[in-house]
Amino acid sequence: MNAIETSKLTRRFGHLTAVDNLTLSIPEGTVFGFLGPNGAGKTTVVRMLTALIAPTEGQAQVVGYRVGSEDSALRQHVGILTETPGLYDRLTALQNLVFFAQLYNLSVQRAKQQAERYLRMLDLWERRNDKVSGFSKGMRQKLAIVRALLHEPEIVFLDEPTSGLDPEASRVVRDFIKELHAEGRTIFLTTHNLPEADELCDLIGVFRTQLLQVGTPDDLRAGLFGRGTEVRVAGDPALWVPMARALSFVRNVAVREDALVIALDDPDTQNPPLVQALVQAGAPIRAVAPIVHSLEDVYLQLVDNGDKQKNAVK
């Protein structure tokens, strides 16, 4: 079953189309990374999927509840970390959590049990009776994450969860997200931290008003840049280009500094014969490594392609 299903989901604000025809399926138990530049409409998508605002057109279903007709029930089953933590400064951490938990129909006792559980996981339990006004940005962010989980939602929307956090706090939050994932929760994550998305996400969607591409990180890399192997050799690598090109399974060969960059369909099975052929030909091989394009390369390429497509239509 899919945790999220959307069909031509659209949202306009006057003449501005913030979200255009979003059709998306996210399986249960997935960590889905939703990437896009500032102003792309990501927050608008999150608000529609959490029944905060209504779509202009299209449909969406989140954990089985239809957006627009089952909003109250939907909100009971989702948790959200909003763009700003939105905590009450004059209340203590525990008072904040109990307040929100009660709005999610938890009893005070259950709210306190849940608060203790998650505050301990995020190293905030000792600060539970301190007013939030004295919390650092990182602590507020962690507290807001706890708030999103108190009622044990099946799906959690995390809007830039590590934004503004120091490396240690970011690591704690990322590990926490992995724990949630291991529990089988679906996580919808928006982030500008691409290495983080690469580390955490099973699926990634790149969005800029429209959905540009969706797939696993590896599929996105392969789809845009293909797969391949880098072979570093002593001496001039150009000497070995004709020999490599002659191999039937090699799609393309290029030279980069002291290495041959060889495009292959399936490096796992084609690397051994490639290396064997090079060695037999006398190539002085220094190192063999897979070509890895960063998610940043993927993201920038997709966004650039999307802009070009939009301009071409105009």
Place this chain on the structure above:
Amino acid sequence: MHRVFIILQKEWIEIRQQWTLLFSIVLPPIFLTVLPLFVLAQFKGTNLQTHGSVPLNYPSMQGMTLNEALQAQIGMQLSIMYVLLPGIITSVIASYSIIGEKTSQTLEPVLATPIRTWELLLGKCLAALIPGVGVTWLSGLIFLLILPFLVDQRVFNAIVSPGWLVLFLLWSPLLALIAIAVMLAVSSRVNDARSAQQVSAWLIVPFLAVFFGQLAGVQVLGPAFTLIVALILAVLAIVVLWVTVRIFQRETILTRWK
């Protein structure tokens, strides 16, 4: 309704944390109760000579001595300030309540919960209304309990007239409700509490009409008149609340409140 009480509880915890707000709630009633009692106490036991004419054209003042008539006049003028009191207190609380949420961006996480917009709105209204009306009625009760020790029965009856009771029991909570509704509506457009409170200053108009009417010798606090005005205020309260509920929508808050 359960969530209404959760909102109410949270609002009152926050109010208790704000000393300036607490002073705004407590000081005006103390002042408006002590002042008339103090002034009336100055006339107790004195025997004024005639210095000029005193309007004695209120039926309730017939047969009064000069001393008593002055006490009645002063008591009537000062006691109608109870019309003003709940509007002041509730508008202060309501403005901090809504604009505080707006500036600290705490509304979105609340709206993301299953709470219905009317529950949030009602919780905030009650959080402002109950202290405002409660403190007004409490201070009024103190006024009524102490007054008999300072004035005789005829003066007491002139001050605590049936019209005044309608004003105290009906006008003050209705004006408070209107003040809250106006504050909620205005808060959607402004970003600081003082601006919002300035707009609610128009609520002083009915008070001024009553105050100057009595000062001019026009008997305005007759029961029929005050009941008619109460009815008008009730209708106005319903209209203003309806408009406010229309403005206070989830989507409007998230997309247009800046």
